[in-house]
Amino acid sequence: MPTTPSVLAKRLLLGSDPVRRAIYIVGLMPAVWTFYLGLMDQLGADPQNVLERTLGLWALRFLILTLAITPLRRLGGPSLIRYRRTLGLLAFYYALMHLSVYLVLDKDFDLAAIWADIVKRPYITVGMLAFAILVPLAVTSNNASIRRLGGAAWARLHKLVYVAIAAAALHFIMLVKVWAVEPLIYAAIVATLLGYRLGAYLMKPQKRRAANPASSVRPAN
């Protein structure tokens, strides 16, 4: 059957796997719903801020879900590795919408004001860092990039997601003027996920030595 332009567009936007498509559709619901409430004037006294915050929060949530996939599998849960890229892209789309609301609705695309924010407000600097890291990860999140970069280099590049999620959690903590519980809960989840990765990394050489005891024995002179 010939591929029509609309089928091609759907595949490019949502992929051909029905589960991935469902994840995209469900994953984008909070954005659609919040934009809808905004259009219906149902977002309270400061709709632009509610929209901005909701999109930022979902970006962080999807980053957390992306990083939770590997520990979930290692701890005996289902293997959802094939959906990790989808969740990572959803995190990027939310971060992009969050940034767009800031640039367009909050700052009216006033480049001088945006630059002043980046250099004077540390939470914006850190948020920008998180977003800047997500861009190359999103751009290379396809099989062609894995082939072009080589698996090892691609995997090294994508380890930057740990820096991005740490910056995102820090951004959330920094933007509240008083200590609040919610950003700290998210930071604790992020710290647990990063701690798990660090633990797994530190355990690796030991595991290798245990699997191949000869490799840890120094040759006798």
Ligand code: HEM
């Ligand atoms: C990966 C990238 C980012 C993530 C995950 C993220 C996440 C968040 C989160 C969780 C919040 C708080 C939501 C809440 O209070 O419920 C927030 C608020 C905010 N973020 Fe981000 N953010 C990111 C990047 C950025 C960037 C690049 C900018 C702008 C340059 C930005 C500007 C803001 C602003 C202005 C607020 C609202 C502050 C206020 O209400 O006064 N964020 N973000």
